[in-house]
Amino acid sequence: MDAADFRRHGHALVDWIAEYLEHPGKYPVLSRATPGDIVAALPAGAPEEGESFEAIVADFERILVPGLTHWNHPGFLAYFPITGSAPGVLAEFLAAALNQQAMLWRTSPAATELEEVALGWLRRLIGLPDAFEGVIYDTASTSTLHALVAARQAAVDDVRARGLAGRPDVPPLRVYCSEQAHSSIDKAVMAIGLGLESLRKIPIDEEFRLRVDALKAAIAEDRAAGRLPIAVVATVGTTATTSIDPVGEIAEVCAAESLWLHVDAAYGGMAAMLPSHAHVLKGADRADSLVVNPHKWLFTPVDLSAFYTRRMDAIRAAFALTPAYLQTTETAPVKNLMDTGFQLGRRFRALKLWMILRSFGARAIRRHLSRHIAIARSFGAWVDAHPDFERVAPVPLSVVCFRWNPSVPAGSGLPPEGLDDANERLVDAVNSTGEVFLTHTRLRGRIAIRLAVGHLDTTEAHVRRAWELLVSCAAGAARA
Amino acid sequence: MDAADFRRHGHALVDWIAEYLEHPGKYPVLSRATPGDIVAALPAGAPEEGESFEAIVADFERILVPGLTHWNHPGFLAYFPITGSAPGVLAEFLAAALNQQAMLWRTSPAATELEEVALGWLRRLIGLPDAFEGVIYDTASTSTLHALVAARQAAVDDVRARGLAGRPDVPPLRVYCSEQAHSSIDKAVMAIGLGLESLRKIPIDEEFRLRVDALKAAIAEDRAAGRLPIAVVATVGTTATTSIDPVGEIAEVCAAESLWLHVDAAYGGMAAMLPSHAHVLKGADRADSLVVNPHKWLFTPVDLSAFYTRRMDAIRAAFALTPAYLQTTETAPVKNLMDTGFQLGRRFRALKLWMILRSFGARAIRRHLSRHIAIARSFGAWVDAHPDFERVAPVPLSVVCFRWNPSVPAGSGLPPEGLDDANERLVDAVNSTGEVFLTHTRLRGRIAIRLAVGHLDTTEAHVRRAWELLVSCAAGAARA
Numbered sequence A, B: 001m002d003a004a005d006f007r008r009h010g011h012a013l014v015d016w017i018a019e020y021l022e023h024p025g026k027y028p029v030l031s032r033a034t035p036g037d038i039v040a041a042l043p044a045g046a047p048e049e050g051e052s053f054e055a056i057v058a059d060f061e062r063i064l065v066p067g068l069t070h071w072n073h074p075g076f077l078a079y080f081p082i083t084g085s086a087p088g089v090l091a092e093f094l095a096a097a098l099n100q101q102a103m104l105w106r107t108s109p110a111a112t113e114l115e116e117v118a119l120g121w122l123r124r125l126i127g128l129p130d131a132f133e134g135v136i137y138d139t140a141s142t143s144t145l146h147a148l149v150a151a152r153q154a155a156v157d158d159v160r161a162r163g164l165a166g167r168p169d170v171p172p173l174r175v176y177c178s179e180q181a182h183s184s185i186d187k188a189v190m191a192i193g194l195g196l197e198s199l200r201k202i203p204i205d206e207e208f209r210l211r212v213d214a215l216k217a218a219i220a221e222d223r224a225a226g227r228l229p230i231a232v233v234a235t236v237g238t239t240a241t242t243s244i245d246p247v248g249e250i251a252e253v254c255a256a257e258s259l260w261l262h263v264d265a266a267y268g269g270m271a272a273m274l275p276s277h278a279h280v281l282k283g284a285d286r287a288d289s290l291v292v293n294p295h296k297w298l299f300t301p302v303d304l305s306a307f308y309t310r311r312m313d314a315i316r317a318a319f320a321l322t323p324a325y326l327q328t329t330e331t332a333p334v335k336n337l338m339d340t341g342f343q344l345g346r347r348f349r350a351l352k353l354w355m356i357l358r359s360f361g362a363r364a365i366r367r368h369l370s371r372h373i374a375i376a377r378s379f380g381a382w383v384d385a386h387p388d389f390e391r392v393a394p395v396p397l398s399v400v401c402f403r404w405n406p407s408v409p410a411g412s413g414l415p416p417e418g419l420d421d422a423n424e425r426l427v428d429a430v431n432s433t434g435e436v437f438l439t440h441t442r443l444r445g446r447i448a449i450r451l452a453v454g455h456l457d458t459t460e461a462h463v464r465r466a467w468e469l470l471v472s473c474a475a476g477a478a479r480a
Helices: A003-022 A037-041 A053-067 A086-098 A109-126 A140-155 A183-191 A212-224 A247-257 A268-273 A275-281 A312-319 A350-360 A362-385 A416-432 A460-479 B003-022 B037-041 B053-067 B086-098 B109-126 B140-155 B183-191 B212-224 B247-257 B268-273 B275-281 B312-319 B350-385 B416-431 B460-479
Strands: A133-137 A173-178 A199-202 A228-235 A260-264 A289-292 A305-309 A389-391 A399-404 A439-443 A446-452 B133-137 B173-178 B199-202 B228-235 B260-264 B289-292 B305-309 B389-391 B399-404 B439-443 B446-452
Touching: A003 A053, A003 A086, A003 B003, A003 B086, A037 A053, A037 B109, A053 B086, A053 B109, A053 B350, A086 A350, A086 B003, A086 B053, A086 B086, A109 A133, A109 A268, A109 A305, A109 A350, A109 B037, A109 B053, A133 A140, A133 A312, A140 A173, A140 A183, A140 A228, A140 A260, A140 A289, A140 A305, A140 A312, A173 A183, A173 A212, A183 A199, A183 B312, A199 A212, A212 A228, A212 A247, A228 A247, A247 A260, A268 A275, A268 A289, A268 A362, A305 A312, A312 B183, A350 A362, A350 B053, A362 A389, A362 A399, A362 A446, A362 A460, A399 A416, A416 A439, A416 A446, A416 A460, A446 A460, B003 B053, B003 B086, B037 B053, B086 B350, B109 B133, B109 B268, B109 B305, B109 B350, B133 B140, B133 B312, B140 B173, B140 B183, B140 B228, B140 B260, B140 B289, B140 B305, B140 B312, B173 B183, B173 B212, B183 B199, B199 B212, B212 B228, B212 B247, B228 B247, B247 B260, B268 B275, B268 B289, B268 B350, B305 B312, B350 B389, B350 B399, B350 B460, B389 B460, B399 B416, B416 B439, B416 B446, B416 B460, B446 B460
Parallel strands: A173 A199, A173 A228, A228 A260, A260 A289, B173 B199, B173 B228, B228 B260, B260 B289
Antiparallel strands: A133 A305, A289 A305, A389 A399, A399 A446, A439 A446, B133 B305, B289 B305, B389 B399, B399 B446, B439 B446
């Protein structure tokens, strides 16, 4: 593809994307594809001769678009909504063309230093002190894996050289998080050789927050049994209910016990930008590390996870290593980003964060976050006011967990299993309209419907429509 | 930014990128920034009010462009060159707008199934059998980490639950690779709790290939000492010299010893597309896993690493885990990509691979690879023919390792330390012209200059210019 062709196809693509971003509602939000549709529609091998870009785009529209679940749809109220905002999309376009590989300072001074600048901006916005040094990873899963490797390094200082196996001097290690913590913590302990049994899930209080008394008891029990506690992961904004663990109290425990405190604020941390919600990161200044994901609630296209730590020395101790083919000499000390992780390849993710923060400005970002929280509160109030629905968790941020329960308040009642099935069917019915997409989770053993507000373009009207659909589908189910 | 603004800025950006891709030579290939330049030129905090996209792009051009090392410059002959080809750049633009998160089949049927299709196409092009199932990760570092986690899982089947620490039943584990293997293997063993001492670096032969006799001896020695060998990593295209380990013979050893064989073909695997070089993957059909990186030698913008394995069951055994908030019900069995790795977030990387394979077609891709190899051979011949330069490694693919040695053939001779310094200065002098960028490495303790051909737009003329600069800078240094 020569420059003239690139111009032609590029301009056509700008128009396609503009139309897509402007009218996301023209597609059903949840794909209606059935398993195997896309594989069946494509040939088994690459073409021998090159094809025109028009032909490729035509197949994209015909075969792939029906298989998209539209994360950019304002009716996307599932999981944590994400937004590929316009400045973020443009920044990714530019980053792909520049194709920087910022493993060393010299291989991209701009990407290396802009990462420091953009992470500094974000750090100040969420109120973390200067002592936290940042690095960008792909996902919160990777950030948390690095946090736990650093905790392991801090606890067993020759683990880098000697590992964990076949060592009578290293007892079983222990990491703590609440029963509501994210599966990425389970996966991290599995990956780094601690094993799932090393992860103690601490019971929660009535608001789904880690119980500090139970944490203390678990640590004491493990120490008495000869195990070595190394870290606690506190969550600010759990995935199911967005509950906020008492970070300050947990920090006290970690200080007293010399444990690494990692705060998983991947979604919830952004709320700390709001004066009304600065408390969500209260105590996080005493954490050893924290992750917050711009690709969740900061309108940044996936992927971009911001990892902050007061102990980058532990990350470097775990990972810094320079083979001969990567040795450089600079006139002044430089930061080589390959030293702060296991991934050598690093694309230019900072560009989109920097462009988004400048294009929106802090005030507009706060306005959107605040708006999302207000919309969720409104929805929560509608649930509370309806006799056949019940809210099953507090709404500290922009997610509401609730269920249809026509036995409330009369208590006439379907059995719980019937209620669970009925709520699953209700979600399916609502999703099948193509207008909105909600998911469910399980809280205290029972199905809960989960409505999450977070897309840039989601307004109260979209959420009101979701509520209308829930009420009418429920009424239909009750009549049936 | 509304749709009209997006159109306006998008069209301007298409023109900027077209100009950039057409004239990459207008910038010095290696950035001339000095450490701290970019940080010093930017404010310490995000703006309170949003700024115009024109202002952001103006700062990008003024502050960031001088800090770019131009990986897209055809004079980039350092490391392994990479190319953000035009169809790849357009695909990334589209992927950012679609913002798919393909953790579950239902969250993006298109991204999930296109990954299977595009990886199938690539697998056939490099001649791997159908028994290899693929998954896309970000980098080869991540692919290799997953390979070694799978090897650990295959060797210690309760490691997922119980980990490695505090277990008298698990002896120290051992992984083998050559002295020339990539640092990502060191980082993987450090990350997953095996420790650097678990990685035995096997001596190499005169052509920088792993010595199978030494491998066998090391395994026997470790078994005798009560250690547990679990995996061998063979490299097809080592980073320093692109040497190709004898994969078939290593596969024999692994079969006899029941060890996991992982093939790191991140760069070199692409050459298997050429009938003349199909032998580079000879024996790889017997490997347990293999990584090849489209973002290295397949004109794909970073990041995209293709991981193939005959044992995806071991990856799933190590990582599959579904929390309540991610449970789904489909009418038919589906592949949920979150089950094959520790990263939950997954962007739509398959789109660019599919668009690149279609846009180029297999024939044009083979032509480019073949051309790169021919250019490297020409350069090698120039080195061989010059009395003051010597080639210090074979040229199996598109990289030439050589050094300036004015004592050849006269033997009059600078001492080796002097030669090393002289070669480092020579590389710096050549790089300072801004026309080309070469790096050096260390082979058998001595500095070697490394010229790597791999950018789509690199022609013999660029490499000839590099040679002219080397010869004239060397002559200048000899006179000085």
